[in-house]
Amino acid sequence: MATHKSTASAPKSVSPPKASPQAGTSKKSDSRAGSPVTAVEMGARQREISVSEFFTKNRHLLGFDNPRKALLTCVKEAVDNALDACEEAGILPEVTVQLEVVAIGSAAKPSASQATRFRVTVMDNGPGIVRQQIPKIFAKLLYGSKFHRLRMSRGQQGIGISAAGMYGQLTTGKPVKIISRIGPKASAHYFEVQIDTKKNEPLVHENKQIEWDQPRGTQVVIEVEGRYQKGRASVDEYLEQTSIANAHVRLIYRSPDGETKEYPRAYHELPPSPKEIKPHPYGIEFGMFLKMLHEAKSQTLSGFLASDFCRVTLPLADEMCKTAKVSPSAKPRDIRGATAETLYRTIQATKIMAPPTNCLSPIGEKAILSGLYKQIKGEFYTAVSRPPSVYRGNPFIIEAGLAFGKAPDSETKPEKPTMPLAEGEQEEGDSELARVIRYANRVPLLYQQSACAIFKAVLATTWRNYGISQSRGALPAGPMAIFVHIASVWVPFTSESKEAIAEYDEIHKDITLALRECGRRLGLFLRRRERAASEFRRRNIFELYIEEVAEACNRLKGGKLPVEKLKAQLQKIASSRTGGMKTDETLGKTGAGPEGLPHSIIVTAEGIEGESSLAAPVSDDMAIEEQPAVPQSERRQKVKTGSDKRSSGKATAVPSVPKKGSSSQHREGPGGTGRKTHRTEKRK
Amino acid sequence: MAKTKIIKNRAVEKKLVGLADMVIASAQREKDPTMEIPLRALSNVTFNPRKGLLEMGGKKQARSFFNVGMAKKFMQTMLVADALSELQRAELTTSLREIYYRTKHTIQDSHENTFDTQDESDPIIEDLEVSLVALREELHVRAENGGSVVGPLVLGDDGDRVDCAKLGKGGYSVPSIVEPEYVEIRRCTADFVLLVEKGTQWNRLSEDKFWRRYNCVLLTGNGQPPRGVRRLARRLHEEYKLPVYVLVDNDPWGYYIYSVVKQGSINLAFESQRMAIPKAKFIGLSSADPERYELPRNVGIKLNEKDIARAKELLNYQWFQKPAWQVEIKRMLASGLKYELDALANKDFQYLTKKYLPRKLKEKDWLD
Ligand SMILES: Nc1ncnc2c1ncn2[C@@H]1O[C@H](COP(=O)(O)OP(=O)(O)OP(=O)(O)O)[C@@H](O)[C@H]1O
Numbered sequence A: 001m002a003t004h005k006s007t008a009s010a011p012k013s014v015s016p017p018k019a020s021p022q023a024g025t026s027k028k029s030d031s032r033a034g035s036p037v038t039a040v041e042m043g044a045r046q047r048e049i050s051v052s053e054f055f056t057k058n059r060h061l062l063g064f065d066n067p068r069k070a071l072l073t074c075v076k077e078a079v080d081n082a083l084d085a086c087e088e089a090g091i092l093p094e095v096t097v098q099l100e101v102v103a104i105g106s107a108a109k110p111s112a113s114q115a116t117r118f119r120v121t122v123m124d125n126g127p128g129i130v131r132q133q134i135p136k137i138f139a140k141l142l143y144g145s146k147f148h149r150l151r152m153s154r155g156q157q158g159i160g161i162s163a164a165g166m167y168g169q170l171t172t173g174k175p176v177k178i179i180s181r182i183g184p185k186a187s188a189h190y191f192e193v194q195i196d197t198k199k200n201e202p203l204v205h206e207n208k209q210i211e212w213d214q215p216r217g218t219q220v221v222i223e224v225e226g227r228y229q230k231g232r233a234s235v236d237e238y239l240e241q242t243s244i245a246n247a248h249v250r251l252i253y254r255s256p257d258g259e260t261k262e263y264p265r266a267y268h269e270l271p272p273s274p275k276e277i278k279p280h281p282y283g284i285e286f287g288m289f290l291k292m293l294h295e296a297k298s299q300t301l302s303g304f305l306a307s308d309f310c311r312v313t314l315p316l317a318d319e320m321c322k323t324a325k326v327s328p329s330a331k332p333r334d335i336r337g338a339t340a341e342t343l344y345r346t347i348q349a350t351k352i353m354a355p356p357t358n359c360l361s362p363i364g365e366k367a368i369l370s371g372l373y374k375q376i377k378g379e380f381y382t383a384v385s386r387p388p389s390v391y392r393g394n395p396f397i398i399e400a401g402l403a404f405g406k407a408p409d410s411e412t413k414p415e416k417p418t419m420p421l422a423e424g425e426q427e428e429g430d431s432e433l434a435r436v437i438r439y440a441n442r443v444p445l446l447y448q449q450s451a452c453a454i455f456k457a458v459l460a461t462t463w464r465n466y467g468i469s470q471s472r473g474a475l476p477a478g479p480m481a482i483f484v485h486i487a488s489v490w491v492p493f494t495s496e497s498k499e500a501i502a503e504y505d506e507i508h509k510d511i512t513l514a515l516r517e518c519g520r521r522l523g524l525f526l527r528r529r530e531r532a533a534s535e536f537r538r539r540n541i542f543e544l545y546i547e548e549v550a551e552a553c554n555r556l557k558g559g560k561l562p563v564e565k566l567k568a569q570l571q572k573i574a575s576s577r578t579g580g581m582k583t584d585e586t587l588g589k590t591g592a593g594p595e596g597l598p599h600s601i602i603v604t605a606e607g608i609e610g611e612s613s614l615a616a617p618v619s620d621d622m623a624i625e626e627q628p629a630v631p632q633s634e635r636r637q638k639v640k641t642g643s644d645k646r647s648s649g650k651a652t653a654v655p656s657v658p659k660k661g662s663s664s665q666h667r668e669g670p671g672g673t674g675r676k677t678h679r680t681e682k683r684k
Numbered sequence B: 001m002a003k004t005k006i007i008k009n010r011a012v013e014k015k016l017v018g019l020a021d022m023v024i025a026s027a028q029r030e031k032d033p034t035m036e037i038p039l040r041a042l043s044n045v046t047f048n049p050r051k052g053l054l055e056m057g058g059k060k061q062a063r064s065f066f067n068v069g070m071a072k073k074f075m076q077t078m079l080v081a082d083a084l085s086e087l088q089r090a091e092l093t094t095s096l097r098e099i100y101y102r103t104k105h106t107i108q109d110s111h112e113n114t115f116d117t118q119d120e121s122d123p124i125i126e127d128l129e130v131s132l133v134a135l136r137e138e139l140h141v142r143a144e145n146g147g148s149v150v151g152p153l154v155l156g157d158d159g160d161r162v163d164c165a166k167l168g169k170g171g172y173s174v175p176s177i178v179e180p181e182y183v184e185i186r187r188c189t190a191d192f193v194l195l196v197e198k199g200t201q202w203n204r205l206s207e208d209k210f211w212r213r214y215n216c217v218l219l220t221g222n223g224q225p226p227r228g229v230r231r232l233a234r235r236l237h238e239e240y241k242l243p244v245y246v247l248v249d250n251d252p253w254g255y256y257i258y259s260v261v262k263q264g265s266i267n268l269a270f271e272s273q274r275m276a277i278p279k280a281k282f283i284g285l286s287s288a289d290p291e292r293y294e295l296p297r298n299v300g301i302k303l304n305e306k307d308i309a310r311a312k313e314l315l316n317y318q319w320f321q322k323p324a325w326q327v328e329i330k331r332m333l334a335s336g337l338k339y340e341l342d343a344l345a346n347k348d349f350q351y352l353t354k355k356y357l358p359r360k361l362k363e364k365d366w367l368d
């Protein structure tokens, strides 16, 4: 990690090492002609580097490489923390993000796109932070509650928010301002803190009790140098994608150009709280193992193995010791060198049960569906959660989802019987490539797409098998968003900036399997759609000609034919010859929905099909949907007899329509005009 | 629609109405309305060597309404049937083109036309001819006139006496329907019939009064002879026992025209019974003629790919299997050249009238 000259342009408020007196002398010794430096001279220059100093120079490692990305990183760190805190405290998160343009000096306030300085405010309804911890959390790097445990969370290192604060401090000289309140009975505290980068210690500028209209929660304000630009990898995209993967979150976003967007809560349950686990022996490197031996609290080796690792029982520990030819009752501290190595190898070679997976909290198929449906317009949605797997002793879960198609409103053409040209219409927009949205522990990954295992797995999937066109080595083409989430106690990022996931075989395999299942369902949907559409076209043709044929017959018969009767008879044949009721169903013309696609939503021009509401809690519709599949014939009858089914019973559960004034990205529900939801959850 | 008085034929009308009955009955039984149409293709044509004519086989094609590929044709067939029955009731005859216009309209609530071009309606009329076993005349559909006749022949047409020897060099325009009910042959003193492919050469012969000197009936169909011309030749052949000689260009198309006159067309093989003249002779131009009549090579035209392919096809037809014919066609292929009748003018403007035909007739130099 060489310190690059270009990154060393640190602002005046801190004194970077370069500005030290030695810098002057080093200039001389830098020249090739100069005499070599002695160890003594070098020793005079050798000194401790604080983490803050290190990251001041290496801010790109933390996602502050350019002003646009820096703005996003600040928002991201604060929002991730807010969500982590709420979930850990069992609170349904409600987060407000506000970006404001800040005028520099006496100059007039520039427009959002011209501005170079912003005030980032993030407020949550979480548990709040106790007063004593506030300075350290916001003004000390590597200080946090999540690093020393194996539990799934968004944050891991304890750098995030303090790094954002430090970046603000470096670029604007302003302190981080915090308000936090731990409950309605406690009082709110206001802090202004800065970081002493040399010591990596907080400097408290302001600390007082204040009145706050929030009963509980935390608000952090950071002023930073940044750039605001919509589009790819923007704050807007981050929030949108966060909302997709976190359907239980209510997000309010006030953008720098004064707009307010609301990402409503689509799912009213918190994800199950993940349990903390001990490390699995397979996930431990030798050096770490030595350290653990050294720090072990247990008196015996087998006791240490059984208590400090998961999935190691005492008998198993004894057995492993025996195999490694060490005494199970030896003191862990005494195991060193070759003995330790033998033991380590033995452990790695022993068959040990996979780690427990209750430390993971997958998003779940329903929540993914809700999120996708809420944020992305389409005709078909599906979601797959894989069973847990393990890489290097770390459990993980892959989840994938798909949103396919355009808004059905623009797809109404095939419904019009006057235009039999509908054939070419599907081809439209095929040049558009799929969008891949990646997540790690529910956090959207917006950078380094092509380096990411998720992206590579999407490319490696043969989408053509599912009726989607795909050029060699390219993303599949079509109006499609591909969602992939990895949940793990330790997400293997390719670098510190947490932007791309490393390509472990196990991870790649699971992503591929999840994508294939999504693809398979999409393929089924498309094929069924295509069949139905062509049946419908056929029927259209017939209906068009029936008129002509019947009238010709009538004239041939001298005009004495009951023409309408003949037409009706012919129409009946046409309908039965073109898939009949089944086509109607597939086309969404009757109450019954298409079957056989688990965890999927199908949207037609007339609404999303089916009975259950997306906004409803999981429990009750789960019960309904677990019913066995009804045989075709029976179902048909049901449709016939229960024509009024839509308005009765469960069919009344209409998904909540997003509030007006919210973003244009939102699905504009047609104001409760009977958009119906349906999810078929039958097993294959 | 022409106001030609015609004879009522209830049988044809009944057959047309039968199509409507079929649709109604199928609809009642929830069956797909389907009509059977004899296949009009080489695969469904056999050559009867004994009779010397083409006969239609029994192969049929189902045309169903509820089949995407056929629905439109089915609908079109019903519309044409309707138009034809209208003709029957009104006792009118009409042309193929008029049928097209009569049945063309935009389908309700759509931008689709019942027919886009006449190419769609013509084959449907032929379909109906073969499937209802009704002749085009019986359907009251005229072909274009397109044919001429001169010679010692007196006809009765709509009560008018037409003496084909007194119509100058233009002759009488042969109507498409020449059935006895419409055209009566009152007298014919000719010795033979000469059917000329090309109007230009017919004009030459007519102008030169060839028919007078050789006492023949001169007929032309301006290319592929229309039904009226073929039927008239057949009637003269049958009723007056006149031999029929066919004079065509020396190219594969000419051979084919000859074969249509002689044994019928593949497309409407079922009409051969009435149209074909199995004893017709091919008088020229033969591929042997350029040598025999010393036509210079430079008045020949190089055979193009299509010609060659067509000639090879003819070689395989059952009715061209006679050794003389195999020699004839192969000789053309070997020479790589084709000759138009007009090329005879290279020798003399009246070479055809004065030298070629007289010698041919004298030498009885023709192919059977
Ligand atoms: N909004 C908040 N509400 C409650 N606690 C918070 C909040 N923000 C931060 N914390 C606490 O502060 C700690 C430090 O946060 P920080 O973002 O610096 O690190 P982290 O989230 O643990 O890891 P990472 O560096 O990966 O973000 C967190 O571990 C958490 O305990």
Ligand SMILES: [Mg+2]
Pocket: A077, A080, A081, A154, A155, A156, A158, A159, A160, A161
């Ligand atoms: Mg954090």
